[in-house]
Every structure is written in C-alpha cells, then in structure tokens.
Amino acid sequence: MRKAFQVFLVALLLSIGAYSQVKPVVNDTLKKDKAPRKDRNMFGLYIPRGLKINSAGLAEGYVLFAVPNSPLMYLLNRRGEIVHQWKSNVGIFSAYMQDDGSLIVGALQPDFPTFGFGGPYGRLQKISWDGKIFWDFIYADEHQILHHDFTVLPNGNILAIAYETKTYDEAISRGRKPEKIPKSGPWVDKIIEIQPDGRTGGKIVWEWHVWNHLIQDTDPAKANFGKPADHPELLDFDLGEKVPPPMKISQDSLEVLRAKGMVGQNQTLYNGGSDIFHFNAVKYNEETDQIVFSSPNLSEIYMIDHSTTTKQAAGHKGGRGGKGGDFLYRWGNPKNYQRGDSTNQKIFGQHDVRWIQKGLPGAGHLTLFNNDIPGKDSLNYSMIFEIAPPVNDKGNYYLESNHTYGPDKPVWTYMAPDTLSFYASFISGAQRMENGGTFINEGPKGHFFEVTPDGKMVWEYFNPFRGDMRMDNGDPVQAIPFAYWGFRANFIPAKHPGLAGKKLMPIIPQPRVFYLPPPDKK
Numbered sequence: 001m002r003k004a005f006q007v008f009l010v011a012l013l014l015s016i017g018a019y020s021q022v023k024p025v026v027n028d029t030l031k032k033d034k035a036p037r038k039d040r041n042m043f044g045l046y047i048p049r050g051l052k053i054n055s056a057g058l059a060e061g062y063v064l065f066a067v068p069n070s071p072l073m074y075l076l077n078r079r080g081e082i083v084h085q086w087k088s089n090v091g092i093f094s095a096y097m098q099d100d101g102s103l104i105v106g107a108l109q110p111d112f113p114t115f116g117f118g119g120p121y122g123r124l125q126k127i128s129w130d131g132k133i134f135w136d137f138i139y140a141d142e143h144q145i146l147h148h149d150f151t152v153l154p155n156g157n158i159l160a161i162a163y164e165t166k167t168y169d170e171a172i173s174r175g176r177k178p179e180k181i182p183k184s185g186p187w188v189d190k191i192i193e194i195q196p197d198g199r200t201g202g203k204i205v206w207e208w209h210v211w212n213h214l215i216q217d218t219d220p221a222k223a224n225f226g227k228p229a230d231h232p233e234l235l236d237f238d239l240g241e242k243v244p245p246p247m248k249i250s251q252d253s254l255e256v257l258r259a260k261g262m263v264g265q266n267q268t269l270y271n272g273g274s275d276i277f278h279f280n281a282v283k284y285n286e287e288t289d290q291i292v293f294s295s296p297n298l299s300e301i302y303m304i305d306h307s308t309t310t311k312q313a314a315g316h317k318g319g320r321g322g323k324g325g326d327f328l329y330r331w332g333n334p335k336n337y338q339r340g341d342s343t344n345q346k347i348f349g350q351h352d353v354r355w356i357q358k359g360l361p362g363a364g365h366l367t368l369f370n371n372d373i374p375g376k377d378s379l380n381y382s383m384i385f386e387i388a389p390p391v392n393d394k395g396n397y398y399l400e401s402n403h404t405y406g407p408d409k410p411v412w413t414y415m416a417p418d419t420l421s422f423y424a425s426f427i428s429g430a431q432r433m434e435n436g437g438t439f440i441n442e443g444p445k446g447h448f449f450e451v452t453p454d455g456k457m458v459w460e461y462f463n464p465f466r467g468d469m470r471m472d473n474g475d476p477v478q479a480i481p482f483a484y485w486g487f488r489a490n491f492i493p494a495k496h497p498g499l500a501g502k503k504l505m506p507i508i509p510q511p512r513v514f515y516l517p518p519p520d521k522k
Contacts, residue, residue, distance in 0.1 A: 042423060043481040044445030045516055049464035051080030053449070058459055059435040060494035062504075063448055064103075065486050066092045069477050070467020073103060073127075074511070075492070076448075080461055081506035086127045091469060093121045094488040096152055099497040101129035104152050112140035115163060116264030118187065118275035120147040124158060124194070124202070129502065137194065137202040144190075148280045149352075149488070157205065158194045159291065159306075161279045163187040166211070174223050174237055175216035182243045184271040189279040191291065191304075208291075208304060208313040208325050210235060210277065229338040232399060233316075233326035235277075239298055239336055243273035281429075283354040288395075289320060290328065292366065296349040296426075300336055301368065303329040303389075303397070321396065329389055329397040334404035344404060347385065348372045351443075352429030352488065361436040361453075362386055365411065369428045369440075381419045384430045384438060386412040414438060414451050427487045439491035446484030450491075466514035483516050 062083065063076040073095050075084040086095070086103050093106035109122030122140030127133055139146045143165050150160035167185040172178065176186070193206035214224045215234040228236040247254065247269045257263045281294040289307040294300075305319040305328055312318030313325035321328045332347035334340030349372040356362040370383045390406045392398045399405050414430075416422030427443030437450045437458065446463030463484045469477060492499065 042425065042444050044447060044462060044484055045480065046518075047462065049446075049462040049484070049513065051461050053457060053460040054078060054080070055458040058450065059433050059437065061433070061496075062492045062494070062499070063439075063461070063489055064095060064097060064492050065441075065446075065448070065463065065489035066094060067465045067467050068446070068463075068482065068485055069469050069479075070465075071469070072467060073105065074465065075504075076461065077504070077506070078459065079506075082510055083504045083506055084129075084502070085507065085511075086129075087131055088125055088127060089133065090123065094149070096150075096490065097492055097496060097498045098126075098152065101498040101502055102134065103127045104150070104158060106146070106150060107136075109138055109140045109145075112145055112266075113142045114165065114266050115140075115145045115147070115187065116266030116268070116271065118147055118163065118278060119280065120145045120163065122146050124150065124160070126196070129498075134199070135196050136200050137196065138200075139192075139194070139202065149282050151282055151284050153193070153284055154286055156196065158196075159282055159284055160192055160194060161282050161293065162190050162192055163275070164190050164209070164211070172222075174211075174214055175219050175225065176237050177218060179242045180238065180240055180273075180276070182271050182273045184268065184274060186276045187274045189277050189295075191279075191282060191293065206306070206310050206313070208310075212314045213316075213326055227338070228336075229402075232330065232337040232339070232405070233323060233328075235302075235327075236336060236338075240276045241273065241297075246270050247272065281352050281354070285355050287358065287364075292353050292355065294350055294353045294368065296351060296371070298333060298336055299345060299347050299349060300330055300332040301347070301350070301353045301366070302327050329405060331387065331389065331405050331407075339402065339404045346370075346409075348374065348380075349425065350385075351427060352431075352441075354429075354431065356386070356432040360432050360434055362412070362432055364388075367430050367432055367438070369424070369430050371428060372425045375419070379420055380425065381415070381423050382425075382428070382442075383422075384414040384440060385410040386432075412453070414440070414455055417455075427485065429488055431491050433491060434493060439489075441486060441489040443487060444482075444485050446486050448489055464513035465511055479514075479516055483514070 066073055071088040073086040074082045077083050088107050091108035095103040095105040105125050106121045107123040107125045112122045122145045124137045125133055126135035144162050146160050146162050148161050150158050152158055168181050171181045171186050188211050190209040192204050194202040195205045197203050213234050214237040215226050215228050215231050216224050216237045277295045278297040279293050279295055283292050290303055291306050292303045305321040308319035315324040316326050318324045333345045347370045351369045353368040356365045365386050365388045367386050370385050372380050375381055387410050424442045424444050429441045431439045433439055436453050439450050448461045449457055450459040451457050
C-alpha cells in the first residue's frame with residue numbers, strides 16, 4: 001500500500017508541475033456537457049456537486065478556496081453561493097485572508113528551473129479585495145524554490161517552506177547512504193521569513209535549514225555521527241526511501257511526455273527521489289513564538305523556536321527554548337528517532353498541522369489531517385486528530401529518558417462512521433471553528449464539510465468549479481483525475497476583520513459549474 005501511495009503521489013506532483021506551465025484564459029469555466037453520474041471515488045468524479053447539507057445554527061462564516069486549473073479564488077457562503085472572487089495573472093495554489101480583505105496567495109511561477117515536482121510554486125502575491133496585485137515576489141531559481149505551504153506573521157512577514165539543492169557529494173559528506181541519494185543530489189527543506197519590499201521585492205530576515213540539524217549513525221568518519229535515540233532534537237539523515245531506478249525511457253521520449261504535460265517541466269531521467277523529506281505545512285504561534293511543520297514522507301510533525309536569530313537557528317543553543325534551531329518537539333513516528341517501531345506510529349502521510357487559535361475550543365492544541373491510515377481490511381482511511389503536546393510547569397515540552405514524545409493518543413478525533421467514505425491519501429486539511437466544530441477540506445474531492453464535536457456532519461459542499469487554463473501550446477489540461485481538487489481551503493469567520501464593511505451578496509450571475517465529460521467508452 002505504501003508503494004501504491006508513492007506512485008499515486010508522484011502522479012499528483014507531476015500534475016502540479018504540469019499545472020505550473022499553463023496560462024490563464026479569460027473564460028474560467030468549461031461548457032456543460034452531460035449530467036454527472038452518481039458513482040463515488042477518492043477524486044469525486046461524476047458525482048452530484050454543490051451544497052448538500054446546510055443545518056440551522058451554524059457558525060457564521062465563509063469558505064475561501066482556490067478554483068483548480070485557474071487563477072481564481074472564491075469566497076463561498078453557507079448557502080453554497082459565491083459572494084466574492086480574487087484573480088491573479090497566474091495559477092493559484094492556496095491563499096490566506098488578511099485583515100484588510102486582501103489575500104496573500106501562493107502563485108504558480110510558470111518558468112522555474114531545476115524543480116520538476118514536489119509541489120513547488122515559487123511565487124507569492126498580495127491581491128487586494130478589488131483584485132489589484134500589490135506585491136508579486138518570485139523566489140525560484142536553480143538552487144531554491146518556495147513549495148507547499150506558507151503562513152503570514154502578525155508583522156506582515158511571511159514564513160514559507162522552500163527547497164534548497166545539495167549535491168550528491170554534499171549528501172555523502174553528511175553521512176546519507178549512497179542508495180538514498182539521486183545523481184542530481186537531494187532537495188532539502190528550509191523555512192524562510194520574507195519581509196515584503198516594494199512591489200516585487202522581498203528581504204529574507206530569518207531562516208532555518210534542516211541541513212544544520214541532522215544526525216546519522218551510518219559512518220563514524222562522516223559529519224553528524226551519533227545515535228538518533230540520544231538526540232531526538234535532530235533529524236536522522238538516513239530516513240526516507242531508496243532512490244527509485246532511473247526512468248527507463250529515452251531523453252527524446254521524456255521530452256514528448258513533457259510537451260504533453262505528463263511530467264514536470266524539470267523532471268529528468270535521474271532526479272527521482274530528490275524530494276527526500278517533503279515538508280508540506282507550516283504554521284506560527286504568536287504566544288510562544290514557535291513554528292510547527294509537517295513531513296508526510298516521514299509521518300511526523302516538528303516544532304522549532306522562532307525567537308532565535310538566524311545564526312542561533314543554525315546551531316544548537318539560544319532562543320527562548322535554549323535549543324537554537326534544534327527540535328523543541330516532534331510527534332507521530334518515534335521510530336524516526338529510534339525509540340519505537342511501527343506499532344508506535346500515530347500518523348501516516350499527514351497534512352495541514354496547525355494550532356487551534358486563542359479563544360477557540362481546544363486553544364493551544366494542534367489539529368492535523370491524518371491522511372493514509374492503514375486499514376485492518378487493507379483499505380486505508382483518513383482521520384482528523386487533535387492533540388495536546390505535553391508541557392511542564394515552565395511551558396517546555398518534555399521527554400522522559402528512553403521514552404517517546406507524547407501524547408499517547410489524541411484528545412479528539414473525527415472518522416467517518418463507515419470509515420471508508422472519508423479517505424484522502426494526500427493534500428487536505430482541518431481547522432477548528434469558534435462553535436467547537438471542525439471545518440474539513442477533503443482535498444482530492446474538493447469536498448468541504450463541518451462536523452460537530454461528536455462527529456455529526458452539519459454542513460457539506462462539493463466544489464463544482466474548474467478553470468480552463470491551457471498548456472503553452474494551447475492544449476487543455478487533463479481534468480482526470482484532478483478535476484475538482486484543492487490543496488488548502490480555509491474557513492473565514494464572519495467577524496474576520498477582512499470582511500468588515502464588505503459587500504457579501506451572491507455574485508450575479510454565479511460562476512458556471514464544470515461538468516466532467518463522460519469517460520470515453522473506447
């Protein structure tokens with residue numbers, strides 16, 4: 001099942017790479033074909049879409065989501081109506097609303113080098129409520145690129161995840177096994193803080209590199225040698241899968257696939273396996289000045305100190321926590337630091353870890369989307385976890401000698417009553433709401449819903465929209481299987497400052513829905 005998931009994930013990431021090459025056109029929807037069929041699957045293909053459940057007494061608010069294969073973001077009310085839209089000049093990956101009603105968006109830079117897969121987007125924009133692009137910052141070159149998630153700090157700076165390239169020899173020097181290093185070298189993750197500067201500039205004012213916090217027990221002659229069980233504050237550099245064999249096609253065949261958008265623009269015959277840790281979510285806690293992030297490849301979440309200087313973040317001392325840039329806390333898979341085995345693993349390919357905000361039920365806890373839990377009958381499923389990281393009387397995360405980081409189990413979970421109907425092996429997310437409910441984004445389906453603390457579904461909506469962005473040569477982007485998918489949707493409370501004084505009436509006419517053409521019977 002793990003290998004099947006990896007193959008599936010590669011297909012997703014290659015499609016993202018193809019997506020970044022397309023250009024927006026004026027018409028953001030396709031014409032209606034035939035009524036959709038009722039069969040369900042993980043991608044929600046051919047099922048009736050739109051509003052399904054709208055119970056009385058819901059928390060007031062809206063859903064912000066990106067329209068797949070388009071430069072659009074929609075704001076959806078509880079009645080299933082679009083009340084506002086923002087438009088970029090390129091494809092949009094995800095967005096977070098600001099107090100002035102603008103969005104900070106992860107935009108797909110169409111011409112980035114080196115990185116052909118792994119969720120790169122390379123561009124951040126600030127788009128005003130009325131659609132003006134106030135800031136357009138590109139962070140994408142042959143050595144580094146923004147990828148997956150970002151979060152906006154109270155001071156307006158942006159914390160973002162990025163890849164940085166390392167050579168094969170550099171990885172060898174740090175003790176990684178040769179069979180786990182692609183010829184082109186690995187891409188390792190870092191977190192940077194960007195201070196917007198003018199219309200297109202951005203100053204990096206703080207950064208943290210996982211490269212500075214590695215350990216390995218493979219080769220005593222190499223750097224970072226030690227026992228991972230004795231140093232859970234460091235990441236074992238030998239974690240991860242072996243590099244897959246080179247693609248067994250010719251360079252000419254690869255170019256044909258690239259032209260058709262079937263592989264990423266920078267996919268090569270030899271860079272498979274470069275994305276070794278694949279961080280996919282990052283969030284900030286203003287009260288503690290800490291950062292939490294997620295690695296689905298390692299099935300673990302990590303917490304670091306943001307109160308450090310960049311120099312301290314590269315070392316092992318300093319900051320409020322006194323550990324420099326070392327992990328303050330980690331959870332989900334203790335075999336990664338050799339204090340457990342597969343029976344101790346709690347999360348599997350998880351996404352969207354975030355703190356529950358102050359003033360909300362469970363404030364200070366963490367929620368995450370536990371994507372790919374192995375099922376006893378071989379069919380995997382998903383759950384939402386809420387966990388309470390253990391702290392001592394000084395507020396520090398504690399770990400007993402020879403034990404694993406707690407908690408032993410979540411304080412709250414959501415799982416579909418039948419288990420199998422709620423399953424998203426990748427992307428997706430969850431967010432606590434002011435009424436104690438939880439907003440859930442089942443990403444592959446474009447399925448948004450709210451559940452009560454006791455697990456009752458009280459609101460449900462399937463995104464029916466898809467844009468008509470095209471490949472550089474004018475060909476359409478293949479809709480199957482990613483017809484309605486969404487990486488990150490967010491619930492926006494009605495009292496959010498960004499909505500104050502804004503006109504929130506349904507757009508007239510409403511955007512046209514996209515109907516997936518019936519499958520070719522041939």
